[in-house]
Amino acid sequence: MMDFLNYSQLPFIMFSILAIQAMSLQLILGGTGLLSLGHAAFYTVGGYTSAMFTVFIAPLIGIHDTTLLLICACLIGMTGAAFTGLLVAIPCLKLRGDYLAMATLGVGEIVATVFKNLDFVGGTRGFKDIPKLGSPLLIFSIMLVVCFFIIRFYKTNLGYAVRATRDDEISARSLGINIYKTKLISFLIGSSLAGLAGVFYAHTLQFISPDEAGFYNSVVLVLAVVIGGMYSVMGSIFGAFIIVIIPEILRFIPQLINPYLIFMSEKGFLLPSLIPVIDSILSNRTLIFSVLVVIIMLLNPKGVASLFERINKMRKTNE
Amino acid sequence: MNNNILSISNVTVKFGGLVALNNFHINVRQGGISGVIGPNGAGKTTVFNIITGVYRPNSGSVKVNDKELIGIPTHVIAHHKVARTFQNIRLFANMSVCENIMSGACIKREGTFLSSLFMLPNSYKKEKELWKKANKLLEFCGLEKYKDSPAISLPYGMQRKLEIARSLMTDPSLLLLDEPAAGMNPTEKLALQELVKRISEQKISVLLIEHDMRFVMNLCENITVLNYGSVIAEGPPEIIQTNHEVIEAYLGSDIEDDFNIKETLNASR
Amino acid sequence: MLDFTQAIIDGIAIGSLYALIAIGYSMVFGVLQFVNFAHGELFMLGAYFVMLFLTMGAPLWVAILFSLLSVGTIAVVIERIAYKPLRKHSRLAPLITAVAMSLFLQNIIQVLFSPNSLSFPINIPGNIVTLGELFVRIRDIGIFSLTLLLAFLLELFLFKTKAGTGIRALAMHADASKLCGVPFNRTVSLTFFIGAVLAVIAGTIQGMATNQIFPLMGVNAGLKAFAAAVLGGIGEIRGAVLGGLVLGISESMLVSYGLSTYKDGFAFVILILVLLIRPQGILGRTQLVKV
Numbered sequence: 001m002m003d004f005l006n007y008s009q010l011p012f013i014m015f016s017i018l019a020i021q022a023m024s025l026q027l028i029l030g031g032t033g034l035l036s037l038g039h040a041a042f043y044t045v046g047g048y049t050s051a052m053f054t055v056f057i058a059p060l061i062g063i064h065d066t067t068l069l070l071i072c073a074c075l076i077g078m079t080g081a082a083f084t085g086l087l088v089a090i091p092c093l094k095l096r097g098d099y100l101a102m103a104t105l106g107v108g109e110i111v112a113t114v115f116k117n118l119d120f121v122g123g124t125r126g127f128k129d130i131p132k133l134g135s136p137l138l139i140f141s142i143m144l145v146v147c148f149f150i151i152r153f154y155k156t157n158l159g160y161a162v163r164a165t166r167d168d169e170i171s172a173r174s175l176g177i178n179i180y181k182t183k184l185i186s187f188l189i190g191s192s193l194a195g196l197a198g199v200f201y202a203h204t205l206q207f208i209s210p211d212e213a214g215f216y217n218s219v220v221l222v223l224a225v226v227i228g229g230m231y232s233v234m235g236s237i238f239g240a241f242i243i244v245i246i247p248e249i250l251r252f253i254p255q256l257i258n259p260y261l262i263f264m265s266e267k268g269f270l271l272p273s274l275i276p277v278i279d280s281i282l283s284n285r286t287l288i289f290s291v292l293v294v295i296i297m298l299l300n301p302k303g304v305a306s307l308f309e310r311i312n313k314m315r316k317t318n319e
Numbered sequence: 320m321n322n323n324i325l326s327i328s329n330v331t332v333k334f335g336g337l338v339a340l341n342n343f344h345i346n347v348r349q350g351g352i353s354g355v356i357g358p359n360g361a362g363k364t365t366v367f368n369i370i371t372g373v374y375r376p377n378s379g380s381v382k383v384n385d386k387e388l389i390g391i392p393t394h395v396i397a398h399h400k401v402a403r404t405f406q407n408i409r410l411f412a413n414m415s416v417c418e419n420i421m422s423g424a425c426i427k428r429e430g431t432f433l434s435s436l437f438m439l440p441n442s443y444k445k446e447k448e449l450w451k452k453a454n455k456l457l458e459f460c461g462l463e464k465y466k467d468s469p470a471i472s473l474p475y476g477m478q479r480k481l482e483i484a485r486s487l488m489t490d491p492s493l494l495l496l497d498e499p500a501a502g503m504n505p506t507e508k509l510a511l512q513e514l515v516k517r518i519s520e521q522k523i524s525v526l527l528i529e530h531d532m533r534f535v536m537n538l539c540e541n542i543t544v545l546n547y548g549s550v551i552a553e554g555p556p557e558i559i560q561t562n563h564e565v566i567e568a569y570l571g572s573d574i575e576d577d578f579n580i581k582e583t584l585n586a587s588r
Numbered sequence: 589m590l591d592f593t594q595a596i597i598d599g600i601a602i603g604s605l606y607a608l609i610a611i612g613y614s615m616v617f618g619v620l621q622f623v624n625f626a627h628g629e630l631f632m633l634g635a636y637f638v639m640l641f642l643t644m645g646a647p648l649w650v651a652i653l654f655s656l657l658s659v660g661t662i663a664v665v666i667e668r669i670a671y672k673p674l675r676k677h678s679r680l681a682p683l684i685t686a687v688a689m690s691l692f693l694q695n696i697i698q699v700l701f702s703p704n705s706l707s708f709p710i711n712i713p714g715n716i717v718t719l720g721e722l723f724v725r726i727r728d729i730g731i732f733s734l735t736l737l738l739a740f741l742l743e744l745f746l747f748k749t750k751a752g753t754g755i756r757a758l759a760m761h762a763d764a765s766k767l768c769g770v771p772f773n774r775t776v777s778l779t780f781f782i783g784a785v786l787a788v789i790a791g792t793i794q795g796m797a798t799n800q801i802f803p804l805m806g807v808n809a810g811l812k813a814f815a816a817a818v819l820g821g822i823g824e825i826r827g828a829v830l831g832g833l834v835l836g837i838s839e840s841m842l843v844s845y846g847l848s849t850y851k852d853g854f855a856f857v858i859l860i861l862v863l864l865i866r867p868q869g870i871l872g873r874t875q876l877v878k879v
Contacts, residue, residue, distance in 0.1 A: 035680070091864050098621070102818045103863050106856030109811065113853025149436075156435040157428035164422040167411035171482075174371055174405075175489055176397030176426035215811060219625075219687045226680050231413055280699050287695035293688040294670050301677035 009136055011244050013204050016139040017197050019240035020146050022224035023233055024193035027150055029222065030230035031159075032186040033166030034093070035101040038108035039194055040217035041088075042081040044210070046195025047202035048115060049080030051130045054203070070133045074199050081195020082188050084111070089187040093180060108213050115210035126209030133203040142200070143237075146193055150233045153189075162186050227296060229303030238304055246292060247285050254282045322349045324493050324524045325370070330379030332365055332548075339365045340376070341548040345526075347493070347541075352515065352525045354535045356559075357545035363528045364406055366545075367495050371403055372396045383493060398426060402486035403495035406528075408478050410470040410485075416462060419470050419481055420453045423488025453488060460484040460514065476507040480514065487518070494518065496527040500534045508534055536560065594722055595841040601728035601797070603836020604735035608790035609813030610820070610828035611742065612783025618759035618823035619779045620675070625686040626666060627787060628810015629693040632803065633659050634788030635708070635795040636697055642709045652792055656785050663784035664777045672773070690810075697803040705802035708795035731793055738786060739829045745782075746825070755779055759823060808852065815859040821872025830870060834858070 025039045050073040063069050092103045121127045153159045161182045164172040169179050202208040224243050228235025261278060264270040281287060300307060325347040332340040339362045347353045355363050368374045370381055372393040381388045383399050391399075402423075411419050427449060428435065434442040457463050460480040465473055473481060479499055486494060496515070500508045508531065515538055519525050529535045535542060536556040544552040544565050552558075552565045559565055609631050616624045637658055641651035670689050674681040712727045746752035754775045757765035766772050794809070795801045812835060820831025835855050842854050862870065 029680075092860070095863055095867050098623075099818070099863055099867055101623075102814075102822075103860050105811075106815065106859045109856045110853040110860075113850055116852075117849050152436050152438075156432050157425050158432050160418070160422045160428075161425050163414055163418070164411050164425065167413050168409045170373075171405060171409040171411070171485075172422070173393040174397060174403050175423050175485070176394050177422075178392075178394045216687070216691070219684065222680065223684050226678075226684060230678075230680070277699075281696075284695050284699050286691055287699065290688040290691040290695065294685045294692075297681050297685050297688075298670075298673055301674050301681040 011248055013136050013139055013200075015240055015244040016136070016143040017201050017204070018221075018224060018244060019143050019237045020197040020200075021194050021221055022228075022236035022240045023143075023146055023150055024190045024197065025221045026225045026230070026233055026236040027153070027162075027186055027193070028190040029225050030232070030236075031150075031154065031166065032162045032183055032190075034183060034187065035097070035222075036104040036187075036190075037101045037215065037218050037222070038088070038104035038106070038111075038213075039190075039221050041104075041108040041111040041213045042085055042191035042194040043198040043201070043217075044111055044115065044208065044213035045084045046077035046081035046192075046198030047208040047212070048121060048127060048198075049195075050074070050077030050199040051127050051202045051208060052121060053077075054131050054133070055127075055129070066133060069131070070203070073133065073203065074196060077199035077202075078192040078195045081198065082192035085188050085191025086184075088191075089184050093183045093187065105215060105218070108215055108218050112210045112213040115213070124210065126207055126211075127202070128207050130202050130206045130208070132206055134200055139200050139204070142196070146196070147233055147237060154233075158182065158185060223293065226303055227300075229306055232303070235303055242296075247289060250285045250288050253288065254279055257282060323347060324349045324384060325526065326382045327366070327370070328380050330369060330376045330381065332362075332369060332374060332376045338548050340369070343379070343545075343548070343550060345543050345550075345553075347524050347526050350519060350522050350524055351541065352519050352527070352539050353541040353543070354539035355526070355528050355543050355545060356530070356532075356535055361545040362548040363545055364497060365548075367403055367497055367528065370396075370401060370495060397489055400490065400492040401495065402489045402491035402493070404479070404482045404486055404497055404499060406497040406501070408475075408482055410478055410482060412469075412471045414470060415467050416457070416465045416470055416473070416481055417453060417467060419485050420456055420488050421449065423485040424449045424453070426489060456484045456487055459487075459517070461510070476503050476511075479503070479511070483514070483518075487523075491523060494523050494525050496525060496529075498528055498530065500529055500531050512538060591844055592841070595844040596837050597722060597724055597728070598844070599837035599840030600833065601725070601731045601836070602839065603833040604731045605790045605794055605809065605832070606813045606816045606835050607735050607829040607832025608738065608786045608793075609809060610817035610832045611739065611786050611825055613814050613817040614820075614822050614824060614828040615755070615779050615783050617817070619755060619762075619776060620671075622671065622675075622679070622682055623686070623814065624667075624671075624780070624783070625683065625810070625814075626690040626693065627783060628806035628808075628813065629690045630659055630663055630784045630787040630806070631791040631794070631809055631813075632697065632801070632806030633662065633693060634784075634791030635801040635805065636701065637788070638792045638795065639706065639708055639801060648710060652788075655792070656788050659788045660781040660784040663780045667777060667780045672776075690806075694803050694806070701803070703803060705800045708799050708801055710796055711799040712796045714797070727797060731797070734789075734793075735829065738789065739825060742782065742786075743825055751775070751778060812855045815855045818869055819859050819862050821869030823873075824869075824871045827869055827871035834870075 021039070021043055025036065028034050028036050028039070053076045054069060054073050058069055058072070063072060088104065088107050092100055095103055115121065116124045154163065161172070161177045164175065164177055165179045165182050172179055198208070220243060224239035225236050226239070227242055228237070228239035258279065261270065261275050265272045265275060323346045325345070328344045330340055330343045331338070343362070343366065345353070345355070345366070355366055357363055365374065369376050370383075370388065372388065372391055376389065383401055386399060388396055388399065411422060414422065428445070431442045431445065435446060457466060460483060462477060462481060462484060465477060470478070470481060483496070483499065499515070500511055503511065512534060515525060515527070527535070527539070540555060542553065542556055542559045543550055544559060552562045609628065612627050612630070613624065616622060616627070634655055637655035638651045641654050642648065646654065666689050670685040671682045674685060715726050716723050717726060718724075746756055754765070754770040755778065757768065757770050758772065758775050762772070794805070813832065816831035816835045817828045818831070819834060820827030820829070835858065838858055839851050839854060842848065842851055866872070
């Protein structure tokens, strides 16, 4: 039992962090309809700025109390990410649809390049020896708070404005909604929440690398949002869960399948020389994961939330 | 002081070389229903786009309640109590019918973000009132039974009504309807006619664009006829109906048929 | 001034490669309004397939031909399996499967060949001639002229043949062209095939010029070529070529000023700057939204 708890601690933390990130993107992508392909950049900025604070500045000004340190780190990480978000949003939100996606994709790569060139935070090797702050339970509860926050957010006037802007900008404007301001606010909230996730990431793993800002991480976030259903906050949590849990399960696949392979080669269905090849394919988790992603998307392009809707509808029509 | 809620004068709009509106003018009486008619491409929708600030005219003035609107961005114009619907229905497709209507209340809830985020009592009370109003509007437009279904699942005629309900949620004093009866069958048109009448009874002035002559003639007290961006006739329906210039030169023979139908209808009554 | 001219000359070869890859992005986007993020991987696959056929003893032209056919087929199959069923549902779903396919291709090559770089069996020597005080690699001139030739042939194909006209029609208005009898699926496949062909050629040139290939070589090249396509105006062949060259040359200028570590992000700085000034790219056309 203890073994299992120890083993599952890291995936649990990663799930909570990914869920915070996914929800922060859900606000921008599903809520406001802005396709951001550079969301990982804000998360990386949040991690780096807070780590710079805890490593370089906090000892100087004499903050040693871990609670205070964590609070300060969170605030600074969120501010840093929100500031980056503002820098990106002010010019880029004027771009329409696909072009916004293209520009934000660039932002991720630019942020990665900048951190690679900052030698005092480790350059390409990444930022090491960040103090450990926060506990799994704390991160999980923060995740719940963020979830509650976003659900409530959609019920406020801004929440309605955001969703109206997503669905039809022209009629949103005719109803008195300032769409540029609405998008800007949603982008700022989204990027600062991503920054919060980054703070916990950096201070749990005690390490953050500039590659975190790259394109693939941003796409993983989009995936988390889409798997669960774009328009649902809970869906993003579910998506994050799937993304964390699948690779963990995939660990056991090679051992599970190997006996069958040997059995088949003994029966003559399979060339024995193919066994190591299949083994190495199965033990490449990214490979299997990418295939699973394609399958999941093909089976359920609109996300799990739509699956529930479909089931509900079927039940209703049956009644 | 005059009692015109909307007065447009000398408005000219050019898109490149094309003159979309040439020296256009219209006055809408407080609480009245007026109409703009004309063939396709005559510049009718441009009139709405000028009023709501989507386009900026090259010259002229647009006054609502004696306030100049030119140069004011679209989202601010809604604060001047002007609401509109669109020719090609523009609903919030991923929101439910209720939520669509509540989106119309965004201006009313401005500045209440934090208090409504934490459900503080004052904003809770306000929201409750707005929901009450939204429910009333649902009933008013005959949409109660669709309340929680997604907006795109509604039948066509209901979508048009939802769009009207949504714009009424902003508490307008001037409502602009862009071809509200387009694509409706005769029964739906009659129901819509009743709805527009009831709206105007609530002291909301209506300006509408429509192709259906019977619909316009039955509703409007004042009609402006546009062709190639210029006003060619204006006045009450009876005058427009008998204006041969309008019938022959601009609206073509189809419309004459329409008029004949109306006359036969009147005769049969 | 001399450094400046030298930088332009040095950047032309890499710019040409970006251009060749960018054309594929641009054509697919033009037809489907969809960014095929697995496109960079076709560039990598092309190089690996040529190498594979060469080590099996085929002459170079046969190796290239076979590689063109097989990678082109792979591109078409990927489109049929991973993008086509999702086309109707949302814009995001095919984008995600595209990235998943790109991860799949990278990893399958890592498993089947090696995660490390391999040396390419044939290489073009980098002979240098001096023109006054400038140094020019002869192979760079060859690469540049080949790119222009291919782009010219492609334009010829698009404007002079029936299939090419179909592609252009589809790009302008998918529904209307379907009504006019343009075979939709076949034309889309053709577009993917052409894009793959150009990517394979770029991959082969890269392999022969740098003499080494590795499974992740498509990642960076793909992203930059994508930036190039957007930069030039996505959907336009000439835009893609121009964007590629602009990007290649500006990168080589950055290197000549000693800022080579900033190279990877720089492409996107240029991209964002251009988008802010001209949201549709240098040669792109604007689309009006009607109220």
